[in-house]
Amino acid sequence: MKxxxxxxxxxxxxxxxxxSHQAPEPAPAPxxxxYNLALGAELGIEAGDDLAEIxxxxxxxxxxxxxxxxxxxxQFGNYNPQLGDGRAVLLGEVISAHGARRDIQLKGSGRTPYSRGGDGKAWLGPVLREYVVSEAMHALGIPTTRALAATSTGESVYREGAKPGAIVTRVAASHIRVGTFQVFAARGQIEQLQTLAEYTIARHYPDANGPEGLLQAAMDAQASLIPKWMGVGFIHGVMNTDNCQIAGETIDYGPCAFMDAFASDRVFSSIDRNGRYSFANQPDIAIWNMAQLATALLPLMPDPDAAVERFTVMLHAMKDDLRAGWLSTFAAKLGIAAPIDTDAALITDLLALMETGGADxxxxxxxxxxxxxxxxMTDRSAYGTWHARWQERLKGESGAQALMAxxxxxxxxxxxxxEQMIDAAVAGDFALFQRLDTALKTPFTERANIADLKRPPSKQEIVPATFCGT
Structure with a gap:
């Protein structure tokens, strides 16, 4: 069956x-x-015996x-006038069982006109990382692209030596990015910019009123997304505008990481040498990215000067929205359903204790x-004082423990x-990959057989830096 x-x-x-029309390069021995059976069924895919080939x-x-x-x-604040899918091919779109239009894309499928000298391939490590982390983010309730399949290609790619080639099949609300608008605005291609805005509104934000409404909707999506990242200690690592999706999903899992010991300025990405995309900087970078979208949309406004003033007000308001989202997210982690302004101090004091003591x-x-x-905690006296404040705050809060759970x-x-999963898979053992994928599908459920997966790394196991893998 096909x-x-x-x-x-x-x-x-x-x-x-x-x-550009571009077929994927055929894998020699796939x-x-x-294969994500549940996601495939949601997309209406009738799976046959040729999944590896497809x-x-x-x-x-x-x-x-x-x-x-x-x-x-x-990219890290520097504008690149042409990027594009250098190692990805969009196969097409489907309408899911929920009525949502979804892209199906092969990532790592070979050269395209936008490869800029690269081979367009991916190796096994980044493919498995994206598969596991994107599906984990979905299970955590965070908007994200999904992983439909992972395949080995039967060939070697070269990244500081020969690595096993692989492809991840990514599913997204779309692959329209801030950078998609930037390229046409920078080229002065206003007709294309208008077409793109109308298409994006129709596809993602049908209630948005013109470019200004589109900007507000995209800002709202980012203001909702970033606090959710922070609530699980997630650091994206490459929040470039070409990695900022208009629909508000987490996209492009390159040097991403989850914090172990809390540090507000934590950076993992090996290419983020100045900490631009550190944990604490992510809200400000989201605003910066939306400012670039606002700039790209200006040519579509009948009075650009007046639009600049309105867009500036909107961007200032986004900071308040992000702050409110942060407060709501972290208050819920403490069992507080309806936070008030003074709860911010309760949260930041706990985070300070965690950071000082290196708490996981x-x-x-x-x-x-x-x-x-x-x-x-290392400073148990200071923690005891904080704990008493917390317990006093929870008085009158019904359902606190359930909210925290x-x-x-x-x-x-x-x-x-x-990293252990990748090392094992390169050696031909996919047991840890399968175990992680299964365990992370129910991230809020306590059970005895995941005790080792909950454990922070030993000093010898700490991963100090993560890499794009491109």
Whole structure:
């Protein structure tokens, strides 16, 4: 039986240079590593015996219209006028069982017109990282792209030596980014910019009123997303505008990481040498990215000067929205359903205690869910004072423990476990990959058989830096 994917493509129908038609490079000896059965069913895919061929690029399924998208972007604050899908091919779109339009994209499928000298391939490590982490984020309730499949290609790619080639099949609300708008604005291609805005509004924000409404909707989506990242200790690592999706999903899991010991300025990305995308900087970077979107939309406004004033007010308001989202997220982690302004001090004082003592982020909040985190703290006297304040604040709060149980995961994709998973998989052992993928599907459920996965790294296991893997 051949796999059937019910494609219903719309982006491929756009004219004006938004993409280049591009078939994936066929993998020489594909093998299916993983297929997300539940997600496939949600997308209406009838899985056959050719999944490895389809999700490795060896066979293009009927109805697909493969293409590589064009975009630009600010990378660490520096504008690159043309980026685009340098190692990804969008097969097409489907309408999910929930009525949502979803992209299906092969990532690591070979060169495209936007590869800029690269080979367009991916190796096994980043593919498995994206598969596990994106699915974990979904289970945590955080908007994200999804992983449909992982395949090995049967060839070697070269990244400081030969590595096993692989492809991840990514599912997204769309792959339209801030950088997609930037490239046409920078080129002065106003007709294409207008077409893109209208398409994006129709696809993602049908209630938005014109470019200004689109900007506000995208800002709201980012203001909702970033506090959710911070609530689980997630650090994206490369919040460039080409990695900032208009629909508000987490996208492009390169040098991403989850914190172990809490540090507000924590950086993992090996290429983020100045800490631009550190944990604490993520809200400000989200605003900066939205300012670039606002700039790109200005040519569509009838009075750009007046629009600058309105957009500036909107961007200032986004800071307040992010702050409110942060307060709501962390208050829930402490069992407070309706936070007030003074709760911010309760939260920041706890975080300061955690940072001073090097307390594990996830395990501290998990311990608080059970009532007490003194075992996580080095300064138990200061913690005792804070704990008394917290208990006093919880008086009159009904359902605090239940709220905390759904706000504080017991398990996250810890960096050292991800690295161990990759090392084992390169050696041909996928047992840890399968175990992590299964365990992370229920991140809020305590059970005995995940005790080792909850454990912070030993000194020898600490992963000090993460890499894009491109």
């Amino acid at each position: 796999t059937r994917i019910p494609f219903d493509n719309s982006f491929a129908a756009l004219t004006g240079g938004f993409f 093998t299916l590593i993983a 999700f490795s690029g060896a066979s293009v399924p009927g109805g697909a219209e493969p293409l590589a998208q064009l975009y630009a972007g600010h 982020f996830t395990n501290t909040f998990n311990a608080l869910t059970r009532g007490d985190a003194s075992d996580e 759904t706000s504080n995961p017991v398990i996250i994709p810890r960096n050292h476990r991800i």
